[in-house]
Amino acid sequence: MSREARIxxxxxxxxVAGAAVAFGAPHVLSDYFVRIIxxxxxxxxxxxxxxxxxxxxxxxxxGHVGFIGAGAYISGILSIPVQQKMAxxxxxxxxxHAFSLPFLPATLVAGLLTALLAVVVGYPLMRLSGYxxxxxxxxxxxxxxxxxxxxxxxxxxARTFTGVPLETTLPWVMGWLAITLFVLAxxxxxxxxxxxxxxxxxxxxxxxxxxxxxxxxxIAFVTGAFFSGVGGSLYAHYLGSFSPNTFYFALTMSxxxxxxxxGMGSLTGAVVGVVCVSLLSEVxxxxxxxxxxxxxxxxALFGAxxxxxxxxxxxxxxxxxxxxxxxxxxxxxxxQGSATVNQTEERKR
Amino acid sequence: xxxxxxxxxxxxxxxxxxSLYALAxxxxxxxxxxxxxxxxxxxxxxxxxxxxxxxxxxxGVPFPVAVICGIAAAAVTGFLIxxxxxxxxxxxxxxxxxxxxxxxxxxxxxxxxxxxxSSPRNFPLPDILNTSWEVSNGAITFTSIxxxxxxxxxxxxxxxxxxxxxxxTGLGMRAAAEDMSAAQLVGLNVNRLxxxxxxxxxxxxxxxxxxxxxxxxxVQPQMGFTPLLKAFVAAIIGGFGSIAGALxxxxxxxxxxxxxxAFLPSAVSSYRDAIVFAVLIAFLLVRPGGLLQPxxxxxx
Numbered sequence: 001m002s003r004e005a006r007i008x009x010x011x012x013x014x015x016v017a018g019a020a021v022a023f024g025a026p027h028v029l030s031d032y033f034v035r036i037i038x039x040x041x042x043x044x045x046x047x048x049x050x051x052x053x054x055x056x057x058x059x060x061x062x063g064h065v066g067f068i069g070a071g072a073y074i075s076g077i078l079s080i081p082v083q084q085k086m087a088x089x090x091x092x093x094x095x096x097h098a099f100s101l102p103f104l105p106a107t108l109v110a111g112l113l114t115a116l117l118a119v120v121v122g123y124p125l126m127r128l129s130g131y132x133x134x135x136x137x138x139x140x141x142x143x144x145x146x147x148x149x150x151x152x153x154x155x156x157x158a159r160t161f162t163g164v165p166l167e168t169t170l171p172w173v174m175g176w177l178a179i180t181l182f183v184l185a186x187x188x189x190x191x192x193x194x195x196x197x198x199x200x201x202x203x204x205x206x207x208x209x210x211x212x213x214x215x216x217x218x219i220a221f222v223t224g225a226f227f228s229g230v231g232g233s234l235y236a237h238y239l240g241s242f243s244p245n246t247f248y249f250a251l252t253m254s255x256x257x258x259x260x261x262x263g264m265g266s267l268t269g270a271v272v273g274v275v276c277v278s279l280l281s282e283v284x285x286x287x288x289x290x291x292x293x294x295x296x297x298x299x300a301l302f303g304a305x306x307x308x309x310x311x312x313x314x315x316x317x318x319x320x321x322x323x324x325x326x327x328x329x330x331x332x333x334x335x336q337g338s339a340t341v342n343q344t345e346e347r348k349r
Numbered sequence: 350x351x352x353x354x355x356x357x358x359x360x361x362x363x364x365x366x367x368s369l370y371a372l373a374x375x376x377x378x379x380x381x382x383x384x385x386x387x388x389x390x391x392x393x394x395x396x397x398x399x400x401x402x403x404x405x406x407x408x409g410v411p412f413p414v415a416v417i418c419g420i421a422a423a424a425v426t427g428f429l430i431x432x433x434x435x436x437x438x439x440x441x442x443x444x445x446x447x448x449x450x451x452x453x454x455x456x457x458x459x460x461x462x463x464x465x466x467s468s469p470r471n472f473p474l475p476d477i478l479n480t481s482w483e484v485s486n487g488a489i490t491f492t493s494i495x496x497x498x499x500x501x502x503x504x505x506x507x508x509x510x511x512x513x514x515x516x517x518t519g520l521g522m523r524a525a526a527e528d529m530s531a532a533q534l535v536g537l538n539v540n541r542l543x544x545x546x547x548x549x550x551x552x553x554x555x556x557x558x559x560x561x562x563x564x565x566x567x568v569q570p571q572m573g574f575t576p577l578l579k580a581f582v583a584a585i586i587g588g589f590g591s592i593a594g595a596l597x598x599x600x601x602x603x604x605x606x607x608x609x610x611a612f613l614p615s616a617v618s619s620y621r622d623a624i625v626f627a628v629l630i631a632f633l634l635v636r637p638g639g640l641l642q643p644x645x646x647x648x649x
Contacts, residue, residue: 060444124634131387131443135585136633139626142578146623249574253455260448303459310456317449318437 007189008182015178022174034170036282041173042234044274045180047258048267049227054256055264056188057220058200059126062252063137066144067114067225069247071232073148073155075110076164079103079237084163091153103167107176107233114229118222126217129203141252148244155244162241168234176234180227184267187223196220197265254281257313262323269325276324277309284308354488359611365495367603368502369564373557373580374587374595375509376550382526382590383546385443389450390430392577393457394551395558398423399472399568400465402559406473420555426457427551431544454573461570469569472562498560505556506596512549513592522546526590582629588639597640 018041025034046068053059078101080088085097101109125136149158156162187193198206199216207213236242254277262273284305316323373395380388401419406412434453438446474494481492513519524532525542533539561576562568579602580595587598606625610618617624632639 060447125630128633128637131447132633132637134444134447135387135581136630139630139633142626143623146620146626150619150623253451256448256451303462306459307456307463310452310459313452314434314449314456317441317445317452321438321441321445 007185011178011182011185014181018174018178019171022171025170036278038168038170038173038238040275040278041170041177042168042231042238043255043258043278044271045173045177045227045231045234047255047262047270047274048177048180048184049224049231050255050259051264051267051270052184052187052196052220052224052227053217054259055266055270056193056196056200057217059129059217059221060131060134061137061221061224062134062256063121063140063144064224064228065247065249065252065255066137066141067118067228068232068235068251069144069148069244070117071110071114071229072236072242072247073161073232074113074229075106075233076161076236077154078109079106079165080163081165088163089154089156103165103172103237107230107237110233111226111230114232115222115226118225119218122218122221122225126214126221141248145244145248148247158244160241160243164236164240166237166240168238173234173238176230180230181267181271183223183227188267192216192219254309257309260313260323261316263325263327264323265327266323266325266329268330269323269328272324272330280312281305281309351488354485355611357485358489359607361489361491361495362611363604363607364600365491365498365603366607367600368499369557369560369576369599370579370583370602371596371599372498372502372505372553372560373576374583374599375506375592376553376557377577377580377584378587378590378592378595379522379546379550379553381584382592383522383543384435384439385590386435386446387450387581388550389447389577390453390457391550391554391580392573392575393454393461394423394426394430394554394573395561395576396461396568396570396573397426397457398555398558399562399572400461400570401555403470403472403562403568412473412475416559419559420552423555423558424548424552427547427554428544430457430551431547435547436540436543454577458570458573465570467570469567472566472568474563474566478563494560494563498564501556501560505553506592509549509553509592518542518545579625582625584639585629585632586639588641591639591641594639594641601640 021037025037029037046064049067050061050064053061053064077089077092077096080100082097082100085092085100121140125133125140128136148155151157152159188196195206195211195216198209198211199213203213206216232247239246258273258277259270260273261277262271263269288303288305373391376394377388377391380386380391398419401422402412402415405415405418410418430453434449435446438449441449478493478497481490482496483490513523521532521537521542522545524535524537525539525546529539532542557576557580558573562572565572580599583598583602584590584595585598586601587594587596602625605628606621609621609624
């Protein structure tokens with residue numbers, strides 16, 4: 001079997017396992033655990049979308065949450081039921097009042113419009129690199145935030161945007177996660193994926209062998225933005241109501257923590273990072289609320305979980321800057337013997 | 350109120366706001382100059398300075414003493430940040446250091462929330478600084494704190510100018526900013542210079558934070574965020590890493606913000622921050638070295 005075929009097989013196995021979880025979990029597990037699995041899968045989509053540019057192409061974007069926010073609002077505006085739209089968003093243009101889209105089409109439109117936005121934004125910004133692009137994309141995030149707060153005809157401004165039908169269920173999120181993983185795996189482990197890594201590792205050498213640096217970066221950026229928009233739509237339909245500050249620096253920070261902790265050059269690493277950070281912050285959040293061990297009562301410490309996460313992040317930066325997985329993929333032995341695995345094994349020694 | 354008075358009033362506002370931005374941007378530029386590190390935690394060091402003053406003045410310490418202690422607290426915070434977080438990863442790639450400083454921001458902010466809760470507190474400004482002044486029959490007004498901000502900016506920047514051009518340590522800092530390994534080769538203690546740079550930058554952050562809180566009238570743990578972003582834009586407009594650039598950028602940004610609000614229709618001016626950050630992106634694209642360093646190269 002070729003390497004590409006093995007990866008496809010692996011993704012298919014993951015798909016079946018995911019489907020089993022998606023449809024089995026609600027019958028077996030408590031609502032609390034189902035909610036945690038759903039949030040992990042949702043964050044995995046968002047982090048995977050981020051990994052494409054930040055990890056594989058080396059364009060460290062701090063602005064992807066802007067795309068998530070755009071996706072959430074677009075999907076929300078499209079799918080609020082017609083009879084509520086008049087009351088909630090009275091100043092919408094007439095044609096937007098006339099219809100309301102079901103969940104799937106709204107999500108697709110949100111993803112596509114977000115990708116379009118990424119083309120417009122990415123075309124100038126993908127010329128930058130290193131810390132310049134981080135700063136510029138952060139500027140983009142702030143601009144999105146200001147627009148969301150001020151375009152109150154569409155977004156209700158800084159007030160809570162509400163009325164979005166709660167349609168995000170575990171099978172939906174697992175389905176989209178499978179699609180995201182599949183598309184990204186095909187993209188990353190293909191000739192184009194090698195072009196992306198070449199651009200990341202040495203821009204000049206990459207352009208010397210004829211790889212279009214701008215084109216490669218732009219495709220990665222736009223694909224990532226599409227899945228960010230989709231993830232934003234899922235997020236919107238999970239929360240039901242949100243505000244511009246839902247999609248700002250706090251979310252950026254937590255997604256980046258997940259990505260960096262898991263390993264930026266690895267798809268499964270991204271998922272591992274999401275699982276670790278999500279479980280850890282769930283535990284820390286319990287501690288934060290205060291708990292009693294025997295006679296010893298720990299008072300509520302608000303903000304403590306964020307401090308611990310911050311310290312873990314710094315420790316990872318110091319002692320394991322490539323994250324838990326680095327460039328390796330978690331393959332459960334299925335792709336053993338392939339070139340990449342051997343190389344990383346050697347690098348470890 | 351005549352047209353001229355209106356314009357003069359806006360200029361007064363712009364100079365006052367610009368001084369604040371310049372003061373905040375200077376510290377960011379000192380650190381970037383020496384370490385090539387974008388120190389996101391700068392805004393939180395400002396917060397530490399402001400909280401120090403609020404707490405000390407709140408328990409009855411005389412205001413000037415509280416200000417000096419606040420600046421000292423900020424300087425100590427900067428020193429600790431450098432020791433604990435930045436020194437171990439000094440040779441790491443740019444992005445790793447950027448992320449570390451984001452994590453530091455996150456930690457300090459949440460420690461602030463843990464200790465002080467996230468609700469805003471009053472900043473205890475003495476009455477003497479709260480008085481307002483009127484010129485031209487009340488057409489132009491400003492407060493003592495506006496004047497003090499402008500004055501302190503000039504005095505402290507003259508002091509900084511003296512420090513980096515006339516003292517051995519200051520010259521050493523400039524040498525390290527120019528070429529770290531060459532500075533090490535000629536026998537300069539680079540570690541010590543970096544520590545000094547952090548302490549000086551954080552002291553400026555403390556001063557800027559105190560003045561910022563004095564103008565806003567409140568302190569809260571998240572207050573460092575907005576000034577950090579503004580200082581950042583100012584530093585990039587002027588030329589990141591250059592102290593004169595931070596000054597120029599601060600005043601340009603102050604003027605830009607005031608004039609957007611004063612002269613553009615309200616439908617546009619509510620997008621002020623979006624316009625400011627669009628200017629930032631434009632600068633990064635067209636003139637990444639800022640106004641004062643037009644020739645700095647940028648790689649695709």
